Amino acid sequence: MGAGPESRLILLCGLPGSGKTTLAKRLAREIPAVRLCPDEWLADLGVDLFDERTRARLEGRFWGHAQDLLRLGQTVILEFGFWGRSERDEKRLAARALGVPVELHYLAASIGELCRRLEARSLESGPGAVPVTRELLEEYVELFQAPGEDELRLFDDPSQGRRE
Numbered sequence: 001m002g003a004g005p006e007s008r009l010i011l012l013c014g015l016p017g018s019g020k021t022t023l024a025k026r027l028a029r030e031i032p033a034v035r036l037c038p039d040e041w042l043a044d045l046g047v048d049l050f051d052e053r054t055r056a057r058l059e060g061r062f063w064g065h066a067q068d069l070l071r072l073g074q075t076v077i078l079e080f081g082f083w084g085r086s087e088r089d090e091k092r093l094a095a096r097a098l099g100v101p102v103e104l105h106y107l108a109a110s111i112g113e114l115c116r117r118l119e120a121r122s123l124e125s126g127p128g129a130v131p132v133t134r135e136l137l138e139e140y141v142e143l144f145q146a147p148g149e150d151e152l153r154l155f156d157d158p159s160q161g162r163r164e
């Protein structure tokens, strides 16, 4: 079975506090789309948000589920953060193999700005908000492989009429 005519895969890429969940919620409402957010599921299941092994397994299950939804014609938003180029390549190629457009949204912000946002968020903290310190953020910045213009061009444009 091929993918539905309207379905698309949307990847949200960015460090903690960059605004992935905020954008995902808006897109999920507007498109409409199914949002898969590992942080929220881990928190609801009582799993430590820093348990990387369980997170990787959950993301694997989400990815299987996402492909089922795409085949059924649904649009899916993955809030995995996508720090590594290879993860983004894998999802892009898989979406193309399914015959669905795939968007990459890169949410860039300075460390200072990320810190301010995370601090503000921690004050109103609901489930699924990872507590991240400035020290940790500085480590993360080193690990994060930001997508460049060349890579962004490999993805499909957001649907017409949809505003960022």
Ligand SMILES: Nc1ncnc2c1ncn2[C@@H]1O[C@H](COP(=O)(O)OP(=O)(O)OP(=O)(O)O)[C@@H](O)[C@H]1O
Residues within 6 Å of the ligand: 014, 015, 016, 017, 018, 019, 020, 021, 022, 023, 039, 081, 117, 118, 120, 121, 128, 129, 130
């Ligand atoms: N574009 C923006 N400008 C300013 N503040 C923003 C913006 N987007 C989100 N925020 C605020 O920043 C905080 C972090 O946003 P959000 O939770 O969406 O980030 P996130 O990328 O999902 O983080 P995490 O990886 O930890 O889940 C929230 O308090 C949110 O209201």
Ligand SMILES: [Mg+2]
Residues within 6 Å of the ligand: 020, 021, 022, 039, 079
């Ligand atoms: Mg989030």
